[in-house]
Amino acid sequence: MDEIPEETAGPFPGDGSNGPNVLTESGIVRSDLTKSFGTATGVAEGIPLTVQLVVLDAAKDTPLPGAAVYLWHCDAQGRYSLYDGEITKENYCRGVQAADAAGTVTFTTIFPGAYQGRWPHIHFEVYSSLSEATAAGKISATSQLALPAEACTAVYATDGYDGSAQNLSRTSLQTDNVFRDDAAVHQLATMSGDVKTGYTARLAVGV
Numbered sequence: 038m039d040e041i042p043e044e045t046a047g048p049f050p051g052d053g054s055n056g057p058n059v060l061t062e063s064g065i066v067r068s069d070l071t072k073s074f075g076t077a078t079g080v081a082e083g084i085p086l087t088v089q090l091v092v093l094d095a096a097k098d099t100p101l102p103g104a105a106v107y108l109w110h111c112d113a114q115g116r117y118s119l120y121d122g123e124i125t126k127e128n129y130c131r132g133v134q135a136a137d138a139a140g141t142v143t144f145t146t147i148f149p150g151a152y153q154g155r156w157p158h159i160h161f162e163v164y165s166s167l168s169e170a171t172a173a174g175k176i177s178a179t180s181q182l183a184l185p186a187e188a189c190t191a192v193y194a195t196d197g198y199d200g201s202a203q204n205l206s207r208t209s210l211q212t213d214n215v216f217r218d219d220a221a222v223h224q225l226a227t228m229s230g231d232v233k234t235g236y237t238a239r240l241a242v243g244v
Contacts, residue, residue: 038243040095041180042223044215047160049117051109051131053173057119059128060107060173070108070132070146073118079127083113083147084192085235088182088226092140092163095243100140104177104244105170107133108144110159113197115152115204135167148192148236149184151201156213156221157184163244178244183210183221188228188236195232 046052051059059065064074073079092104109131111117118127130149134142151157163178164170186205193201210220223243230236 038093038095038098038241039223040243041178042219043179044181046162046179049109049120050160050162051119051128052107052162058173059119059131060133060171062128065131065133065171066135066167067132068134068144070130070144073127073129075128077127077129079118079124079129081112081129081147083150083197084195084232086146086148087235087237088144088146088159089237089239090142090161090182091239091241092136092142093241093243098243100136100138101244102136102138102140103166104136104140105133105164105167106136106142106161107131107164107170108142108159108161110146110149111152113147113150113201114199115150115201133167133170148188150198151189151193151204153204154208154214156208156210156216157189157201157205158182158215159184159238161242163242178242180242181215181224182238182240183216183225184238185225185228191232192236
């Protein structure tokens with residue numbers, strides 16, 4: 038399979054490359070990203086979203102059990118924990134998981150909002166192991182998952198996503214500054230679910 042396209046981590050990675058480093062904090066290894074950990078107590082509100090990434094050796098098309106993924110995204114209001122205004126002391130919507138025998142990592146979180154200038158997305162970094170990730174060590178791949186338009190439209194019609202529908206209408210996968218090179222052909226998640234029961238986003242990640 039093809040390798041996942043290399044993308045920017047953006048200005049809010051929380052991996053020590055631009056300000057705060059959440060990777061070395063106790064509590065970062067977790068599957069539920071809806072709550073902050075440590076001394077922070079904030080909770081991210083929004084439509085439930087399960088994110089499943091399958092980490093594969095691109096050359097062999099085989100799973101990479103034990104590889105680790107650090108995943109992060111904005112909240113329903115388009116804000117990033119650790120960085121934005123009143124949530125600089127929160128660390129929700131961020132976490133690390135090690136891949137199981139099938140190469141799969143699973144996170145429970147909320148559907149992110151759409152902020153000005155970007156198509157709705159989720160950031161992630163792949164590391165060779167959990168110990169490498171929690172030491173903020175060598176990154177194997179940095180990329181972004183794109184969320185499908187149909188799910189975004191449905192979610193942004195619900196309460197709590199003020200401004201997201203308008204922001205979504207002003208961009209596209211073809212014009213987004215990250216996805217426009219190939220319209221996210223390797224990064225567009227397969228989506229199931231609905232706004233009442235929550236969504237699941239799945240993506241194969243070749244490294």
